[in-house]
C-alpha cells in the first residue's frame with residue numbers, strides 16, 4: 001500500500017478526585033479538612049521518530065488510553081498524575097479526525113512532539129472549600145473527564161520515482177517488469193485505481209522505490225477521470241518519470257507530454273519543479289525507421305541539454321548541466337521485448353544519485 005492508514009480511538013486520562021478527608025490526630029477531636037487534590041489525567045501526545053517507518057504498531061488497535069489521574073488523599077496528599085500516552089509515528093504521518101476528515105496534526109520532523117488530547121484536571125480536595133461559614137466542608141471536586149476522539153493516521157510513504165502518464169500507457173507493466181510489485185495490468189483505462197509501490201533492485205546492495213499511480217487525463221486537475229488528488233502522494237517523490245505512449249492514435253507523444261505538464265502545473269508547483277525523465281512506451285509496436293524519426297522529432301527541443309546518445313532510442317544529459325525544466329533523459333522502451341528496460345533502470349538510478357532537490 002502506498003498510503004498506509006490505521007484507525008482507532010484515543011482517550012486522555014480522567015482527573016483523579018479530590019479527597020474529602022478530615023484531620024484525625026490524637027487529642028484533636030474535630031480536625032479541619034485535609035483532603036488533597038486529585039492528580040491530572042495523562043494527556044495524549046504524538047511524537048515523530050526516524051526510528052520507525054510504518055504504522056504497523058497500530059494495526060488492529062481499537063482503543064489507546066492515557067492513564068487516569070490518582071485520587072487525592074488525607075493530609076493534603078496530592079494524587080499522582082496519570083501517565084501520558086505517547087504515540088510514536090514515522091515522519092510523514094498525518095493525524096486526521098475520522099469524523100470530519102480534518103487534519104489535526106502533520107508530523108514531519110524527527111523528535112517533534114505535539115499534544116492532541118489534554119488529560120482531565122484533577123479535582124480539588126475539600127480543604128480548598130473551607131471558609132468562615134463552612135469550617136468542615138464535606139465537598140471535594142471530582143476529577144474532570146478525559147477527552148476521546150476517533151482518529152485516522154495516514155502515512156504518505158516516500159518513493160524515489162513517481163510514474164506519470166495517461167491511462168493504459170504501460171505504467172503498471174513497467175513497474176511489474178522491473179520491481180517486486182505485482183499490480184493489476186489490463187488493456188483498458190484506469191486499471192490502477194490506487195497508488196502502489198515497488199522496490200527496484202539495481203544490484204545486490206542498491207535499489208530504489210518506484211510509485212505506480214493511476215492515469216491522468218486532460219482536465220484531471222479540475223476533477224476529470226479519477227481527478228488528480230492522488231498526485232499528492234507523489235509530491236514527496238524525488239523525481240518523476242513521464243510515460244508517453246508511442247502507439248496512441250488520438251494524441252501523439254508531444255500532445256500527451258504537454259497535457260500532462262499542464263495538469264501537473266495546475267495541480268502543484270512542487271511537482272512541477274521536480275526533475276524528470278521521459279520514457280516513450282510500446283516501442284515494439286512501431287516500425288523501426290518511423291520510431292527513430294518520432295524519437296528524434298520529440299527530442300529536438302531538448303538537444304542542447306541531451307547531448308549524449310546511448311543508442312538510437314536513448315538520449316541523455318551528462319548529469320552535470322543545469323536542467324532548466326528539460327528532461328534528464330528520453331528513452332524509448334518496450335516492456336514485452338525488454339528493449340531499453342535495463343538502460344532505463346540504470347539511468348533512473350544514476351539520476352537519483354545526482355538529484356539534490358527533494
Ligand SMILES: Nc1nc2c(ncn2[C@@H]2O[C@H](COP(=O)(O)OP(=O)(O)OP(=O)(O)O)[C@@H](O)[C@H]2O)c(=O)[nH]1
Nearest residue numbers: 167168169170171172173186187190191192215335
Ligand atoms: N505492445 C506493448 N504493450 C504494452 C507495453 N506496456 C504495456 N502494454 C500493454 O498495455 C496495456 C496497459 O498496460 P498497463 O500497464 O495496465 O497500463 P497503465 O498505464 O498501468 O494503465 P492504468 O492503470 O489504466 O493507468 C496492457 O494490455 C499491457 O500488456 C509495451 O511496452 N508494449
Ligand SMILES: [Mg+2]
Nearest residue numbers: 171172191192
Ligand atoms: Mg496501471
